[in-house]
Amino acid sequence: MESHIFQEVGEILTNSKHTILVLTMKTFFQKGIGLIEVLIAGIVFAVGIIAVVQLQGDFFRNSSAANARSIAMSLAEEKIEDLRGFQVTDSSAIDIFDFTSITTDAGGHCTEQILNDVCLLALPSGSVARNNITFNRSWSVTNYYYKNNTLTTTPNGNIIQKLITVTVGWTDIDNTSQTTSLSTVINKFSSTSSTGLLANNMGGSGEKPVVFYTPSTDTHVTPISVGTDTKRETLVPSTQTVDGYSRTNFIAYTYSGLASGNQLVREEEFQTVACDCLFNGVSGNDLNPSDDNDTSDDATYAAAHHLWNTASDTYIDVPGDLVSGKVKGCVKGGGGNCASYPDNLCDTCCKDHHDVSSSIFKFDPFRSANDFTLGDHNHYNGTNPVTTGQYLESCRFKRVNGYWRVFQDWNLVKFSLLPLSDLINSTTKATYTAYVQAVIDEHLDESKVGGETLNSAPVKPTTINHVSSGNYINLSVGDKPELTARAVYLDYIDSTHLTKIKNKKLAGQDYLLHLPFYELEVAPVSNWLSTEPTKVEVGPYNGPGSGNDLIAGQLAALLNDTNAISITGTIKKSNSGIAALSSAIDYNAATNPDNLVYSDNVNVCTGGSCSPSTQCALPWGGTITNGSSILAYQAATVVFGSNCESETRSCNNGVLSGSFANLSCSVLPEIINTCITTVSGKANKNSDIIILSVNSSPRSCPVAANKSYICSPVTTDLIATIAVTSSGSVNKTNIVSPICGAKIVNF
Numbered sequence: 001m002e003s004h005i006f007q008e009v010g011e012i013l014t015n016s017k018h019t020i021l022v023l024t025m026k027t028f029f030q031k032g033i034g035l036i037e038v039l040i041a042g043i044v045f046a047v048g049i050i051a052v053v054q055l056q057g058d059f060f061r062n063s064s065a066a067n068a069r070s071i072a073m074s075l076a077e078e079k080i081e082d083l084r085g086f087q088v089t090d091s092s093a094i095d096i097f098d099f100t101s102i103t104t105d106a107g108g109h110c111t112e113q114i115l116n117d118v119c120l121l122a123l124p125s126g127s128v129a130r131n132n133i134t135f136n137r138s139w140s141v142t143n144y145y146y147k148n149n150t151l152t153t154t155p156n157g158n159i160i161q162k163l164i165t166v167t168v169g170w171t172d173i174d175n176t177s178q179t180t181s182l183s184t185v186i187n188k189f190s191s192t193s194s195t196g197l198l199a200n201n202m203g204g205s206g207e208k209p210v211v212f213y214t215p216s217t218d219t220h221v222t223p224i225s226v227g228t229d230t231k232r233e234t235l236v237p238s239t240q241t242v243d244g245y246s247r248t249n250f251i252a253y254t255y256s257g258l259a260s261g262n263q264l265v266r267e268e269e270f271q272t273v274a275c276d277c278l279f280n281g282v283s284g285n286d287l288n289p290s291d292d293n294d295t296s297d298d299a300t301y302a303a304a305h306h307l308w309n310t311a312s313d314t315y316i317d318v319p320g321d322l323v324s325g326k327v328k329g330c331v332k333g334g335g336g337n338c339a340s341y342p343d344n345l346c347d348t349c350c351k352d353h354h355d356v357s358s359s360i361f362k363f364d365p366f367r368s369a370n371d372f373t374l375g376d377h378n379h380y381n382g383t384n385p386v387t388t389g390q391y392l393e394s395c396r397f398k399r400v401n402g403y404w405r406v407f408q409d410w411n412l413v414k415f416s417l418l419p420l421s422d423l424i425n426s427t428t429k430a431t432y433t434a435y436v437q438a439v440i441d442e443h444l445d446e447s448k449v450g451g452e453t454l455n456s457a458p459v460k461p462t463t464i465n466h467v468s469s470g471n472y473i474n475l476s477v478g479d480k481p482e483l484t485a486r487a488v489y490l491d492y493i494d495s496t497h498l499t500k501i502k503n504k505k506l507a508g509q510d511y512l513l514h515l516p517f518y519e520l521e522v523a524p525v526s527n528w529l530s531t532e533p534t535k536v537e538v539g540p541y542n543g544p545g546s547g548n549d550l551i552a553g554q555l556a557a558l559l560n561d562t563n564a565i566s567i568t569g570t571i572k573k574s575n576s577g578i579a580a581l582s583s584a585i586d587y588n589a590a591t592n593p594d595n596l597v598y599s600d601n602v603n604v605c606t607g608g609s610c611s612p613s614t615q616c617a618l619p620w621g622g623t624i625t626n627g628s629s630i631l632a633y634q635a636a637t638v639v640f641g642s643n644c645e646s647e648t649r650s651c652n653n654g655v656l657s658g659s660f661a662n663l664s665c666s667v668l669p670e671i672i673n674t675c676i677t678t679v680s681g682k683a684n685k686n687s688d689i690i691i692l693s694v695n696s697s698p699r700s701c702p703v704a705a706n707k708s709y710i711c712s713p714v715t716t717d718l719i720a721t722i723a724v725t726s727s728g729s730v731n732k733t734n735i736v737s738p739i740c741g742a743k744i745v746n747f
Helices: 035-084 344-352 426-445 495-506
Strands: 008-014 019-025 110-114 118-121 126-130 133-147 150-152 159-171 177-187 224-227 230-234 238-242 245-256 263-282 305-309 314-318 327-331 379-381 384-386 390-400 403-407 412-419 473-475 483-490 517-521 527-530 536-538 555-557 565-572 597-606 615-617 623-625 629-633 646-652 674-682 689-694 697-701 708-710 714-717 722-727 732-736 742-744
Touching: 035 126, 035 133, 035 159, 035 177, 224 426, 230 517, 245 517, 263 344, 263 742, 305 495, 314 390, 327 344, 344 390, 344 403, 379 390, 412 426, 412 565, 412 597, 426 483, 426 495, 473 555, 483 565, 483 597, 527 536, 536 565, 555 597, 565 615, 674 722, 689 714
Parallel strands: 473 597, 674 742
Antiparallel strands: 008 019, 110 118, 126 133, 133 150, 133 159, 159 177, 224 230, 230 245, 238 245, 245 263, 263 327, 263 390, 305 314, 379 384, 390 403, 412 483, 483 517, 527 565, 536 555, 565 597, 615 623, 629 646, 674 708, 674 714, 689 697, 689 722, 722 732
16 A cells, blocks of 8 residues: 655745745655646746746836936036036126026036027036936026135125036836936136136135146256246147148146145146138038038137136136137138048137137237238238138137137247256256246336337346357367257236236235246247358258257257357247248238247357357348348338338347348238128028118029029128118018128028
């Protein structure tokens, strides 16, 4: 008799969401499986499947919720970074889109700025669709004020800090409402810029981060004292060739705390480019900012510039205003057309480096009024001013708020040649740095910060003046010492900025710290000349395979001479100089033309003592003997109606008197004050009638089926009035000024 042992033990295991029936069957001995066993097995299997399905559903829901929360945090972070990188300017500045405009659900970068008073936000508040989920983004702002060394929310003068909380809400797939938020503090002087005043990402208490700086040990770098405990130094520029032109880059550092470790106060980064450009009509409002290939309505910008900031009590860098309706250019391409894929910096340079009369801060603040046509500074093809076709351009870029912006042009105020040994010797180096300070001081004292020439320029100290017989550079045959060319550039500042600095000087405070000037090595972009190149050669010289290569400014003593040999260096005044252009971008301004050449020279003695040089190097090449004179001109060309200014330059023991640097001068032909303007565009409907009137003389402009119209070119004087009227579906008149080119008017 078989024994039948059958035992069933049922256990129910329960967690928070699932009930699982576990049946444990003890071993039984029988032949075969009964119906009840099959039913129990089926129940176990069904319950298990149901539990797995429920668990998988929860997994999907949790994954979707986590993904949605991740996106929400990303959207909040995106807006935080947008507000952190928002333009920071004084609230009194021209650009109204600044720190003060960051308010609840307002503030941030613009996709378009219209007429300087409307900003279409790139990241507005409201709905944002991502991954088939609709999120709602908003932000609140709490203003903080600084009073009695304490931050307070009680209104008191200028807002110094803002607490920003970005909130993002959405609905989960299970119809549950969710929200997440992210908070940060933005200080009035914070910025994502790698240039300008270093007060970035201040903490809640308003403190600055400490950034330590290690001064350069390069002998070509000369720190200039700008305060009791502060210095400014500019690193040696680097150059590269782009489309056949030199492109020059360098960084200037201002640092303080010399006794306790150098802390970075200001970092400024520059590039100077040269480009072949073409005139390309008039700028629009950039209606399609996301489409870089759409150039029909590209916006243009005025000059980036310095501006005094009262709250920080120093200057800041301000991007130029968005300007529509001004002349713009493009990079010259094949076949006389605009380049299809231009270099980015040249693209911006050609497009933006045009002035409009309404701009307070112009690219060329140093140029005279006679060098402007229709509000735009003149552009040149060689020595001829042009308003159509090709022209040569050069732009100074500065990194402002993290972006390269076309900045106001360079302004050279002092150019000096020295043997590099003068900067290695601590005594002569101190003499030179004091000389630089004296030059800058004199510009402040005479209030000449707009490109003017000093009335009483400081005299170069004897110990660093190497043209007198007692201070020649003595060489032996075979010596190859290096000369350094030092340039001092002083940026344009407005009257408010000048007054603030002069008041600091009168009060005995550190004042040079707040003046944008830069002292740097420019030997690689200078021109060099020796009066006796067979005896003392000056680089740059490239002799393949000879082993006699010379870098720019390096000397090679080849033969002994009983007379001193003059070495001359020259550089153009503005952007053209730093870009090492053989032609200048500005020729015939009555004051401060870009082709104005600065020069300096040293005398070299080879083989022991020698007599004063009997020759002087001329800025345009060649020499004249000791005691002789030559007539030189201030400018190579002048505008019609102006006179060529000249001076007599005399050679005295190797020193050439005077400063005019042109062998000849010519008067340009009279420019006829007329303009040919072609108006075209789109009508509102193809049935509309377009009438163009010049000084009340009307003419019809045919409208095509696609609503396009074009008016026949009109020749007018520069002060004429051109009226374009559309009647039919709209009745509107637009007034156009003669622009010597094409003008688009849409209705």
